[in-house]
Amino acid sequence: MICFPNAKINLGLSVTEKRPDGYHNLETVFYPVALEDALEINTSSRNGEKFRLTQYGTKIAGNPEDNLVIKACKLLDNDFDLPPLDIRLYKHIPSGAGLGGGSSDAAFTLKLLNEYCRLHLSEESLETYAAMLGADCAFFIRNRPTFAEGIGNRFSPVSLSLKGYRIAIVKPDVFVSTREAFSAIRPHRPQYAVKETVSLPVREWKEKLVNDFEASVFPQYPVIGEIKQELYRSGAVYASMSGSGSSVFGLFDPEAIIPSFSFGPETFTFQGVL
Numbered sequence: 001m002i003c004f005p006n007a008k009i010n011l012g013l014s015v016t017e018k019r020p021d022g023y024h025n026l027e028t029v030f031y032p033v034a035l036e037d038a039l040e041i042n043t044s045s046r047n048g049e050k051f052r053l054t055q056y057g058t059k060i061a062g063n064p065e066d067n068l069v070i071k072a073c074k075l076l077d078n079d080f081d082l083p084p085l086d087i088r089l090y091k092h093i094p095s096g097a098g099l100g101g102g103s104s105d106a107a108f109t110l111k112l113l114n115e116y117c118r119l120h121l122s123e124e125s126l127e128t129y130a131a132m133l134g135a136d137c138a139f140f141i142r143n144r145p146t147f148a149e150g151i152g153n154r155f156s157p158v159s160l161s162l163k164g165y166r167i168a169i170v171k172p173d174v175f176v177s178t179r180e181a182f183s184a185i186r187p188h189r190p191q192y193a194v195k196e197t198v199s200l201p202v203r204e205w206k207e208k209l210v211n212d213f214e215a216s217v218f219p220q221y222p223v224i225g226e227i228k229q230e231l232y233r234s235g236a237v238y239a240s241m242s243g244s245g246s247s248v249f250g251l252f253d254p255e256a257i258i259p260s261f262s263f264g265p266e267t268f269t270f271q272g273v274l
């Protein structure tokens with residue numbers, strides 16, 4: 001059985017306070033984007049390790065044992081004793097990009113296992129499991145435009161449709177650690193609340209919808225800020241870094257023609273329609 005875990009972008013991101021547990025409270029809107037990995041599971045008849053993951057496509061830093069796909073399998077295996085599985089993951093979503101690629105793989109693994117192994121878990125229950133794997137994993141269970149607060153895991157729906165808008169995503173060859181990006185921020189209440197700002201027309205977002213990580217990440221990695229400027233020069237109605245970086249997205253009007261960007265051979269680019 002196969003599925004296609006998609007990426008997300010953050011529309012605005014305010015880091016409002018540091019919590020006693022070291023995490024940060026934030027406010028953001030998650031929006032799904034059709035930039036996808038592919039994830040396949042099959043029952044395995046081989047002996048040895050119960051879950052075998054083979055990775056294709058873009059490299060992921062770290063040990064395969066730490067892959068969130070395996071963590072998701074083990075989490076459900078604790079409660080449901082799953083059969084041995086062969087898993088294939090084709091990575092297309094760059095990691096360390098603020099696009100939630102790892103979180104999406106984790107959430108889609110839970111959804112795929114639920115269906116494949118007929119576990120009959122509700123969406124609420126899948127969200128609870130997903131939240132154990134990462135702060136923003138649970139978003140990918142319902143995978144619809146969502147206002148998130150708390151550590152990024154308390155959700156309410158937003159009535160926002162960007163249907164028809166074109167999107168460009170550019171990620172330079174820079175890896176931003178989410179943990180380090182949080183530690184460089186001075187939390188504060190935003191001047192304009194994210195939830196209210198996204199209800200304004202997109203062309204009014206530029207001055208009001210802010211990603212707090214930009215202020216600390218751009219000085220450290222100037223290329224990310226340059227990409228944002230280039231997206232605006234190319235006609236984006238709104239451009240922003242996503243999550244803690246290093247990717248930047250631009251939203252373009254439905255009839256816009258987006259030029260191809262050349263930020264060097266190691267730069268990842270994606271263009272699609274929302």
Ligand SMILES: C[C@](O)(CO)[C@H](O)COP(=O)(O)OP(=O)(O)OC[C@H]1O[C@@H](n2ccc(N)nc2=O)[C@H](O)[C@@H]1O
Nearest residue numbers: 022023024098103134135136151152178179182243244
């Ligand atoms: C910044 C965002 O990309 C916005 O969408 C996400 O909140 C990040 O979520 P994520 O990648 O799932 O993050 P996790 O893997 O859970 O956390 C990585 C690290 O970031 C820090 N972290 C994360 C989320 C949060 N609300 N406060 C934090 O301080 C913690 O040090 C944590 O150890």
Ligand SMILES: Nc1ncnc2c1ncn2[C@@H]1O[C@H](COP(=O)(O)OP(=O)(O)OP(=O)(O)O)[C@@H](O)[C@H]1O
Nearest residue numbers: 061062067068095096097098099100101102103243
């Ligand atoms: N299936 C996976 N795909 C990508 N990264 C994974 C995966 N499993 C574990 N990881 C680890 O997660 C980290 C990055 O994950 P991810 O791609 O979700 O980050 P991100 O783009 O910064 O997203 P986010 O918006 O959630 O911060 C890397 O350190 C990587 O080793």
